[in-house]
Amino acid sequence: MTNLRWGLLATGTIAAEFAAGVRQSRHGVLTAVAARSSERAREFATRFGVPNAHGSYEDLLADPEVDAVYIATPHALHAEWAVRAAEAGKHILCEKPLTVTAAEAERVVDAARRHDVFLMEAFMYRLHPQTRRLVELIESGAIGEVRAVDVTFSFDSGANDAARLADPALGGGGILDVGCYCTSLARLVAQAATGTAVAEPSDVTGMARLTGDGVDEFAMGLLRLPGGIIAQLSCGYRLAQDDHIRVYGTAGQLHVSTPAWTHEMRPPGVSTLFLTRGTGEPEVIEVEATEGLFIREADHVARHLADRQSPELTWAETVANMRTLDRWRAAVGYGG
Ligand SMILES: NC(=O)c1ccc[n+]([C@@H]2O[C@H](COP(=O)([O-])OP(=O)(O)OC[C@H]3O[C@@H](n4cnc5c(N)ncnc54)[C@H](OP(=O)(O)O)[C@@H]3O)[C@@H](O)[C@H]2O)c1
Structure with a gap:
């Protein structure tokens, strides 16, 4: 090559x-x-x-x-x-x-x-071995049939550090900046749980705290996904929350306290997922990333260049995610 x-x-x-x-x-x-x-x-x-x-x-x-x-x-x-x-x-x-x-x-x-x-x-984050392991566990039925997803990506940028984030002309707001990960992850879970290639919600609702320009400082959303899975999402650039992923099924739950999109996951290292079966103690599942995430991303593009699309994130999936974001922003009254 x-x-x-x-x-x-x-x-x-x-x-x-x-x-x-x-x-x-x-x-x-x-x-x-x-x-x-x-x-x-x-x-x-x-x-x-x-x-x-x-x-x-x-x-x-x-x-x-x-x-x-x-x-x-x-x-x-x-x-x-x-x-x-x-x-x-x-x-x-x-x-x-x-x-x-x-x-x-x-x-x-x-x-x-x-x-x-x-x-x-x-x-x-789609290329991180942690995300792949999460998908494999769901596909293998480790927590039974998936019923609900709870995902948060939210930070406080501070009053002096938010020009791009607060400007409606630059596509400001938490939903576009980090809520996009929440919709992407929730849809990925539904895809893994149901075998659907591109999962899209039938219903999208939400609420947000908006600036005077109609930009969402932080927002919550609810999606109804294929398989009857309900996802609750939380995101923002003016509200520090604990980032996490929780997936609840009929036979247990999966918890990721440091999702693959967080800064801690960019260098090589070991990350952890917690799998609880039934009412038992959480089982600790360690996943090793042997290389940095941006190195992995650059090489992923080179390897899949001839395919024109990534097998981990197809064009159809990206467009479906953008449609979901359109609906979430409309639901919260983005733009005033
Ligand atoms: N994947 C991730 O982990 C991740 C993390 C952070 C951000 N992002 C994404 O990356 C993009 C950039 O984010 P960032 O945090 O790097 O932003 P940033 O530090 O503000 O940099 C934005 C760059 O865009 C250029 N630019 C062109 N037109 C501009 C305009 N009208 N106003 C301001 N800047 C303009 C500027 O570069 P020049 O002056 O050099 O032309 C500037 O350095 C966003 O879409 C964000 O969602 C991704």
């Missing part, structure tokens, strides 16, 4: 983490980076040893030495740059959520299909 030549589109917090991952990957090499200013691009290039620094995203897409782009702008810019990347013939790993709305996600998928490029939403 030849090395996949990566170009980074934006130089923010997560772009720096992904850059470090690509540098340690087996099948990837960082060839270019772009920022909205040449100075910022050069500074990032120096920090990570990237050969080409571009002062505009357009220049990155015109760079013949770039095979794949990693889009790490605020959500509201994902659709435009993903479509333009596809038109430029670049493979795409785009940060979550793929877009702001499901209609935009469909346009991005359509562009990837027409221009025959790889496309994946960067839900790296």
Whole structure:
């Protein structure tokens, strides 16, 4: 396999983490980076040893030495740059959520299909062995028939640290930023429990605390999923809660206190799931991740490039997740 030549589109917090991952990957090499200013691009290039620094995203897409782009702008810019990347013939790993709305996600998928490029939403938690083990346990019937899911991803960004998160023009709000993991995980559980390829809720309700601009500071949601599974979701950027996953079945429950999307799960290491059968004591299940999550993600893209989609997260699944997010935001009155 030849090395996949990566170009980074934006130089923010997560772009720096992904850059470090690509540098340690087996099948990837960082060839270019772009920022909205040449100075910022050069500074990032120096920090990570990237050969080409571009002062505009357009220049990155015109760079013949770039095979794949990693889009790490605020959500509201994902659709435009993903479509333009596809038109430029670049493979795409785009940060979550793929877009702001499901209609935009469909346009991005359509562009990837027409221009025959790889496309994946960067839900790296899907690639973590902890998530795989959770799915296997559910599929094996370890907790009987799944009845309910309870999932929380919620943090307090602090008053001075929330520009992207609070701005409606940038796709602000907890639902789009971290609630997308909750809907994704709840749907994944329903898929594992029922054998459905793409699980989508029949009912979506919710409530949120909204800013004056109609952005959800924190939100709760309820989904009715295939198999009659009910999921309760909690997310936010202005409310520190304990992140967790709990899956309840007719014969027991599974508990993950440090889900694979948390910062602690990014480096290699051992994570823990708790399996309780009936009324017994929880059984501790340890799962080892032998490599960092962003290294794994970069290599996953390289390995599945020819398939154009990831087997762990298909285009149909991404669009279904975006539809669920549309409905959750509508239910809480997002936008005022
Ligand atoms: N997978 C994960 O674990 C994870 C974690 C955090 C964030 N994310 C996702 O990654 C994306 C970026 O998040 P982040 O935390 O890295 O954000 P950030 O630190 O604020 O960086 C955003 C970058 O986007 C670029 N940008 C382009 N247009 C912009 C605009 N109008 N306003 C502000 N920035 C603009 C800027 O780069 P230049 O100045 O370099 O052009 C900036 O550095 C989001 O979609 C988020 O959901 C994913």
